[in-house]
Amino acid sequence: MMKLIQRPVTQLQILLVLAVLLGGGGVVYGFRHMAIQLFALALLALNAGRFGDFVREAPRVLVILVALTLAFPLLQAVPLPAPLWQALPGRDLVVQAYSVTGIDTQSWFTFSVDPLRTLTSFCATLAPAAMIVLGWSLSQEDRHVLVKTLVAVALGAFLLGTLQLSSANTFGILQDIDAGPDVFYATFSNRNSTGIFFVIATITLAAVPLPSGRLWPMLAAGAGALMVIAVVLTQSRSSMTLLVLLLAFVVARFAASYLRSKRSGVLANRRPMIIGSAIVVVIGIVAIVASVASGGRAAQSLERFSQIDGDRLEMWDDGAFVAKRYWPVGSGTGTFDEVFQIDESLAYVSPGRAGRAHNDYIELAIETGVIGILVLLAWFAWLGWATWQRRNDADRWLAFAAIVSFTCIALQSVLDYPLRNHAMLCIAGLLVVLLLPAREKSA
Structure with a gap:
C-alpha cells in the first residue's frame, strides 16, 4: 500500500480527485483551497x-514558463521604497488612502495594491x-491512468449533479451559492465551469486508448453521452457552444480509427463495436431532442441563447477603463475585485458586485499589465509548438485532445x-502533461 502511495501517478490521482471535489468554488472557500495547496506542497516536498x-x-x-508563472505574483508582493511604488500607474489612490487613514505615505509598500x-x-x-x-516524466501508461481518473471523477460528479437536480438543488450542493433549481452544478459553483469540465472530460475520453x-x-460512448447531457443541463451557453469543438474532435478521432482499421483489415471485427457505440450516442441525442421537443430541461437550456446578457458588456467597458488606469504594470494578481469597484461606472452600478471581469483577458490586463499578457502569449506559443512536436507520436491523440481542450478554455475565457478555480487549474496542469513526450518508464 505504501509503495502504491509513493508512486507519482497515484499522488497525482489523489490531487486531481481532491481538486475536483473541493476546488470547484471561488476564493471564498479558503479552507478547502488550503487543503489542496498543502497537499500539493507536501507532494513537492x-x-x-x-x-x-x-x-x-x-x-x-x-521550465521558464512555469517559473515565470510562479514568480510573478511573488515579485508583485515584494515591498518597494516610496519613490518607486508611488511612481507606478494608479498608485495615487493608495497615497490618498494612506493620507486619509494617517499612514506614513513615505513607508514601503508592495507592487500590488493588495499583497494578501x-x-x-x-x-x-x-x-x-x-x-x-x-x-x-510519467510513462504513457501512467498518463492514461490519470486521464481515466479524470473521466471517473467526471462520472462521479455527474452522479452528484443528478442527485442535486432531482432535489431541485436543495440537497448535495457543495458550495454556499444561490443555486437555481434547474441548473446542473455537480462539484462547481459556476455553471460555466461545470460545463467546460464535462466538455474536457469527454474530449479526453475520446482520445484515451480503451x-x-x-x-x-460502448461503455465509453455511453459515458460520453451522459457527460454531453450534463453540459446541456448546466444551461451554460458558452459550454454548449463548445460542444461543436467536441463533436469535431470525436468525428476526427473516429475517422482516423476507421481508416486505420480499414487499412489493417480488422474493420469487420470491429463493426459490432462501432454499431453498438453509434446506437448509444444516438440514444443520447434522441434524449436531448425529446427533452427540447417536450419543453423539458434541455429546452430551458436552449432558451438561454435568446437572452442577451448586457451586464457583461458593461463590465468589459468598465474593465477596459480600469486596465488603462494601471497600464502597463497592472494592479497586482488577484486584485480585480478591489480595484474594479473604484472605477465602476455609476451608469452600470448594481446591488451586486462584479467579482470578476467575465473576460479573463481583460482581468489579466488589469492585474498583470503587459508582462502578464506576454507570458500568456508565450504559453499559447508553447502549446502550439508542443502539439506540433507530437503530431506523429503513437500517443498523439491525447496531445490533440489537450490542445482542443485548451482551445475550449481560451474561447470560454x-x-x-x-x-479561476483549483479544479480547472489542476486539469489544465494535466493537459500540459499530455502535450509532453511520454517516457518509456516513469522516472
Whole structure:
C-alpha cells in the first residue's frame, strides 16, 4: 500500500480527485483551497528529487514558463521604497488612502495594491505546478491512468449533479451559492465551469486508448453521452457552444480509427463495436431532442441563447477603463475585485458586485499589465509548438485532445473565467502533461 502511495501517478490521482471535489468554488472557500495547496506542497516536498529533475531535464521553455508563472505574483508582493511604488500607474489612490487613514505615505509598500490577494493567487498556482512537475516524466501508461481518473471523477460528479437536480438543488450542493433549481452544478459553483469540465472530460475520453474487448467502446460512448447531457443541463451557453469543438474532435478521432482499421483489415471485427457505440450516442441525442421537443430541461437550456446578457458588456467597458488606469504594470494578481469597484461606472452600478471581469483577458490586463499578457502569449506559443512536436507520436491523440481542450478554455475565457478555480487549474496542469513526450518508464 505504501509503495502504491509513493508512486507519482497515484499522488497525482489523489490531487486531481481532491481538486475536483473541493476546488470547484471561488476564493471564498479558503479552507478547502488550503487543503489542496498543502497537499500539493507536501507532494513537492516528498518529491524534491523529481523537482530537481524537472528543472534540469524538462523542456527549457516549459521550465521558464512555469517559473515565470510562479514568480510573478511573488515579485508583485515584494515591498518597494516610496519613490518607486508611488511612481507606478494608479498608485495615487493608495497615497490618498494612506493620507486619509494617517499612514506614513513615505513607508514601503508592495507592487500590488493588495499583497494578501496577490499571495493568495500565488498559492493557487501550487497545485497545477505540482501536476506539471511530477507529471512531465510519467510513462504513457501512467498518463492514461490519470486521464481515466479524470473521466471517473467526471462520472462521479455527474452522479452528484443528478442527485442535486432531482432535489431541485436543495440537497448535495457543495458550495454556499444561490443555486437555481434547474441548473446542473455537480462539484462547481459556476455553471460555466461545470460545463467546460464535462466538455474536457469527454474530449479526453475520446482520445484515451480503451482496454481490449467489444464492451468498452460502448461503455465509453455511453459515458460520453451522459457527460454531453450534463453540459446541456448546466444551461451554460458558452459550454454548449463548445460542444461543436467536441463533436469535431470525436468525428476526427473516429475517422482516423476507421481508416486505420480499414487499412489493417480488422474493420469487420470491429463493426459490432462501432454499431453498438453509434446506437448509444444516438440514444443520447434522441434524449436531448425529446427533452427540447417536450419543453423539458434541455429546452430551458436552449432558451438561454435568446437572452442577451448586457451586464457583461458593461463590465468589459468598465474593465477596459480600469486596465488603462494601471497600464502597463497592472494592479497586482488577484486584485480585480478591489480595484474594479473604484472605477465602476455609476451608469452600470448594481446591488451586486462584479467579482470578476467575465473576460479573463481583460482581468489579466488589469492585474498583470503587459508582462502578464506576454507570458500568456508565450504559453499559447508553447502549446502550439508542443502539439506540433507530437503530431506523429503513437500517443498523439491525447496531445490533440489537450490542445482542443485548451482551445475550449481560451474561447470560454472571452466570456468567463474557467481557470479561476483549483479544479480547472489542476486539469489544465494535466493537459500540459499530455502535450509532453511520454517516457518509456516513469522516472
